[in-house]
Amino acid sequence: MTDKNQHLVDIPVIDAPDGPLQLAQLQSAKLKQLLKLTHETLPPPLLRWGDKYSAACLQNSRNPYLSEIDEIARILGQPGGYALNFIFEMACTTGCRSPDGKMAMQIYRTLDWPFRLGADVVVARHRPSAGIYFNITWPGYIGVLTALAPGRFAAAINEAPMSYAFEKYGLSPPVDWVVNRWRIRKRTSLPPGHLLRQVFEQCSSYEEAKNILATTPICIAAIFTLTGTKPDEGCIIERQEKDAYIHEGAACITNHWLNSKFKGHPRRGRNSRKRLAKMQCSLPSLKGDFDWLEPPVLDGLTRIAAELNAGKESLLLQGWDGDVPQTNILRLGD
Numbered sequence: 001m002t003d004k005n006q007h008l009v010d011i012p013v014i015d016a017p018d019g020p021l022q023l024a025q026l027q028s029a030k031l032k033q034l035l036k037l038t039h040e041t042l043p044p045p046l047l048r049w050g051d052k053y054s055a056a057c058l059q060n061s062r063n064p065y066l067s068e069i070d071e072i073a074r075i076l077g078q079p080g081g082y083a084l085n086f087i088f089e090m091a092c093t094t095g096c097r098s099p100d101g102k103m104a105m106q107i108y109r110t111l112d113w114p115f116r117l118g119a120d121v122v123v124a125r126h127r128p129s130a131g132i133y134f135n136i137t138w139p140g141y142i143g144v145l146t147a148l149a150p151g152r153f154a155a156a157i158n159e160a161p162m163s164y165a166f167e168k169y170g171l172s173p174p175v176d177w178v179v180n181r182w183r184i185r186k187r188t189s190l191p192p193g194h195l196l197r198q199v200f201e202q203c204s205s206y207e208e209a210k211n212i213l214a215t216t217p218i219c220i221a222a223i224f225t226l227t228g229t230k231p232d233e234g235c236i237i238e239r240q241e242k243d244a245y246i247h248e249g250a251a252c253i254t255n256h257w258l259n260s261k262f263k264g265h266p267r268r269g270r271n272s273r274k275r276l277a278k279m280q281c282s283l284p285s286l287k288g289d290f291d292w293l294e295p296p297v298l299d300g301l302t303r304i305a306a307e308l309n310a311g312k313e314s315l316l317l318q319g320w321d322g323d324v325p326q327t328n329i330l331r332l333g334d
Helices: 018-027 026-036 044-060 066-076 173-183 192-202 206-215 269-285
Strands: 013-015 093-098 106-112 122-126 133-137 146-149 153-159 222-227 234-241 242-250 251-253 302-309 315-321 330-332
Touching: 013 251, 018 026, 018 122, 018 133, 026 066, 026 206, 044 066, 044 173, 093 222, 093 234, 093 269, 106 153, 106 222, 122 146, 133 192, 133 315, 146 192, 153 192, 153 206, 153 302, 192 206, 206 222, 206 234, 206 242, 234 251, 251 269
Parallel strands: 013 122
Antiparallel strands: 093 106, 093 153, 093 251, 106 302, 122 133, 133 146, 146 153, 153 222, 222 234, 234 242, 302 315, 315 330
16 A cells, blocks of 8 residues: 655656657666566566567558667567557546636646556657657657647647447447457557657647647547647547547547547546546636646546646646655646
8 A cells, every 4th residue: 555655756857859769768777667567457478468469560550660669678678568559548637728718728637547657757858850849758658648849739648438349339348349459450550649759749830730630540549638839729639540529629538538429438437427527627717736636537547647838838747646646746847
């Protein structure tokens, strides 16, 4: 059981101008320690199977980051590098709004997943041709889940509902999960986290990022929250593999569809709807500084909480283990 009075660690900001692989190389001594924490949820035999499956998917699709993931696997020297870079199971709560109607929209975000990595979160400062961005991540992960590009945009990914085995109905969640994973193996499009990385590396504006996130095919459904540098630049993009539904303006999202067109099993069922209802209730009066971070948005699987504002060029971040803080609050900008 975690001690609520334990010492809180600082979140490091690591300069890795060349991207996530350079971050992993700089932090190579930590990779096996992080992998060991994932064994609490994914035992080595399951990781071995996941590595073979994930490597095959990445090879079949000619994934542009395969060589980087190959290097992660080499540094690790044990199963996990491919599987953990091809995982899609993270539940999240995300909202966006302008704090006062005049300044840029801000993202309010928790990332929830089983791996107890809240104390190990880092912020990597990357410098691609499109401009600097701050990647909230863990060494060894090649994609992007939550990030801020000051003066350009901020974005985050939520896990989408599990697609039905058939267009309008499913068989059961376990069977539909297997069907979905089998279909991924035959697809050549990017995983959502890899697409989001490309957006941060290549897009110079909110509108450009929005167009790419809404129109580029992806190998599995996902939900993107995107904000720009103006009070009217913010949206939630619900994505299926080749289709999109965009909710413009201030909004919240968890892990079930807001639109009635898309079908699928909500992730974490009733908890998703409870988290959404709480965030919707809090959103109109938020002042920031984590005044929204309370149950059920903060729950047993919460690993990070963040606030991102591309217009103010500010980032607020804390690592968590459920409802127990693991790190001091990191403030960048503003």
